Amino acid sequence: MSTPAGTPTGTPAGPPSTAGDGAADNRTVFAKLVILMITAFIDMLGMLMILPLLPFYAKNLGADGLVVGLLVSSFSVAQLLSAPVWGRFSDRYGRRPALMVGLGASAIAYVVFAFSNSLWLLFLSRIVQGAGGGTVSVIQAYVADATKPEDRAKTLGWLSAATNAGVALGPVLGSWMQHFGPHTPGLVAAVLCLLNMSFAWRYLSESRVAGSDATKAKPRGSRETVFRVLSHPSEPASRLVLIYAISIGAFQGTTAILALFLAWRFKVTADTIGYFFMYMGTLSVVVRALLLGKFVDRIGEPRLSRAGLVLLAVGLTGVSLSRDYVTLALAVGLLPLGTAFTFPCVTAMLSRVVSSSERGLYMGVQQTYGGITRVAFPIILGAAFQFLGEQTPFWISATLVLSTLLMGRDLERYAPRALKS
Numbered sequence: 001m002s003t004p005a006g007t008p009t010g011t012p013a014g015p016p017s018t019a020g021d022g023a024a025d026n027r028t029v030f031a032k033l034v035i036l037m038i039t040a041f042i043d044m045l046g047m048l049m050i051l052p053l054l055p056f057y058a059k060n061l062g063a064d065g066l067v068v069g070l071l072v073s074s075f076s077v078a079q080l081l082s083a084p085v086w087g088r089f090s091d092r093y094g095r096r097p098a099l100m101v102g103l104g105a106s107a108i109a110y111v112v113f114a115f116s117n118s119l120w121l122l123f124l125s126r127i128v129q130g131a132g133g134g135t136v137s138v139i140q141a142y143v144a145d146a147t148k149p150e151d152r153a154k155t156l157g158w159l160s161a162a163t164n165a166g167v168a169l170g171p172v173l174g175s176w177m178q179h180f181g182p183h184t185p186g187l188v189a190a191v192l193c194l195l196n197m198s199f200a201w202r203y204l205s206e207s208r209v210a211g212s213d214a215t216k217a218k219p220r221g222s223r224e225t226v227f228r229v230l231s232h233p234s235e236p237a238s239r240l241v242l243i244y245a246i247s248i249g250a251f252q253g254t255t256a257i258l259a260l261f262l263a264w265r266f267k268v269t270a271d272t273i274g275y276f277f278m279y280m281g282t283l284s285v286v287v288r289a290l291l292l293g294k295f296v297d298r299i300g301e302p303r304l305s306r307a308g309l310v311l312l313a314v315g316l317t318g319v320s321l322s323r324d325y326v327t328l329a330l331a332v333g334l335l336p337l338g339t340a341f342t343f344p345c346v347t348a349m350l351s352r353v354v355s356s357s358e359r360g361l362y363m364g365v366q367q368t369y370g371g372i373t374r375v376a377f378p379i380i381l382g383a384a385f386q387f388l389g390e391q392t393p394f395w396i397s398a399t400l401v402l403s404t405l406l407m408g409r410d411l412e413r414y415a416p417r418a419l420k421s
Contacts, residue, residue, distance in 0.1 A: 032146050033155060035203050037162035040139055042196040043103065044163040046189035048170025048281070050113055052273050053178060053185060054122070055259045061119050069382025072256040073375040074123050078130030080371030086138065087364020091357065094206045095142040100197060105132020107193035114186025125186075130371075141360040144351035153301050153348035157292035160344055161285045164336070168281025171274030225358070225365050236414045239407040240350045241366050246404050247309060247342055249373020250397035251335065254316060256378040257385050257393055261319070264390050266328070276332065284336035292340055302411035305345040309405055312338025313398040320394035353414045 055068045063071065090098040109129035116122045140156065147155045177184040229238040262268035262276065295304050311334050318331025347366070354362045381393035 032205065033143070033158065035200070036139055036142060037159055039099070039196055039200045039204065040159055041162040041166045042192055042199070043106070044166030045170045045173070046106065046110065046166075046192040046196075048167050048277065049174035049177070049185050049189050050110065052171040052259060052277050053174050055256075056269075056273075057116070057182070058119065058122060061117075061122070063119060064386060066379070066382045066386050067119070068260065069253075069256060069378035069380075071119070071122055071126060072252075072378040075126040075130040076371040076374035078127045080368045080375065082131050085364070087141070087360040087362070087367075089360075090138050090141060090364075091360035095138050095145070095360070096200070096204060096206045098138045099142075099200060099204070102132050102138065103193050103197045103200065105129055107190045107197070108132075110186045110190035110193060112186075114183040114190065116186075138360070138363075140347055140351075141363045144348075144359050144363075145356075149348075149352045152351055153296045153304075153345045154293035156344035156348055157288040157296075157340065160340070161288035164281045164284030164288060166281070168278045168285060171277035171281075173274075175271055175274035225361055226368055229365065229369060236353045236411060237350060237362060239411070240346050240353070241362075241369050243305070243309075243404045243407050244343065244346045244350075244366050245369035245373045247312060247339075247346075247401050248370045249377040250316070250401045251312065251339055252374045253377025253381040254319075254393055254397045257381055258319075260385060261390055261393075265322075266325070279329070280332060280336045283333055284340055287337055287340040288344065292344060295341065296345065300412065301345040301349050302408060304341050305349070305411075306405055306408050308338045308341025308343075308345070309401055309408070310338070312342060313401040314338075316394045316398040316401065320391040349411060349414065 054071060055063075058068050058071050086098050086101070106129050109125045109132075112121060112125035112128060116125060139159065143155050143159055144152055173188075174185045177188055228235075229241050232238055233242070258276070259268065259273050262273065268276065299307075315331050315334030315338055318334060319328065322328035322331050347363075350362060350366060351359055377397070381396065384392040384396060
């Protein structure tokens, strides 16, 4: 089986027993992670104040299920074109400036959203935010720089717990703020972004070290790396990218039409949709902060990621079959459980099977392929909701998630479970 250039067969890239590039002592690493968690929380808080309201705003402007899917996908169209470039940019010039660009683009996008009185302005706000590169891949690369390989899934879990705290709180705040006028959620989200930029600029130091092997390595082109995933699909890095892309696409695609499904079956409105996202976000925080690390230590990242995929597929199927709030709560509860076990583990394994000089690049490529599916899935599932039946999108997504299990075979060779002393 072949592996990415510069990575020995069957072994993770980089020294397994030392922290990533620029990591100092544990206290310094912890301080950096706390600052990153605060930054990620505020970023996600602003995003989730807006996202659940988007289908309702679009519907008021005349959009149907397909147009809502296109609207959600427009962010990913812009992001998939820019993510590898920003990943390479962060590898060469630093994570911090790339993060500032992403936060600045989000602030502009929220202002546009606040004053959108037509569908094309809603599309513009999503495109501006996506083209800014976002913050996900840059923050993930930052975490990989600062932590030991065997600790990355746990650390990424803590980071995603912070983001999911934003997922839990943001929708409720957004639903509440819309009562003060349709402009209010977007303007408040923009202010949060500006405050977040100021905080990160003041307190977040650069994780890349000038003159390190990573910054001096000859860069591989972003386009070459994007196509390598398809031309070398048996490589562990390629398989991990594809597992992430298909599963995140299925999850995000169904999330895009979840509000429409709940409105159809349970009469949920813009005033109450935030509570469903709060429920999912709260579960994600608990699982990622308290359970993920223990399960990683016990069974390892490869097995846990496969278990997460099964839970995600069962949850998606359960949502489609739910007829009352009890069964809905049980099914929806499996979604954050599945994603919490899948995405941090897959991303941590990816950081281990590629060289440190290409870490940001591959994180960007992962976001590119995830962006492709986040473009395709909301459109496909929005059309399926509109023309094939309201339950169909969940069945399609569950089937695709289960299909990725075969790609996760033998990943234990590349991400062995760390032995705890």
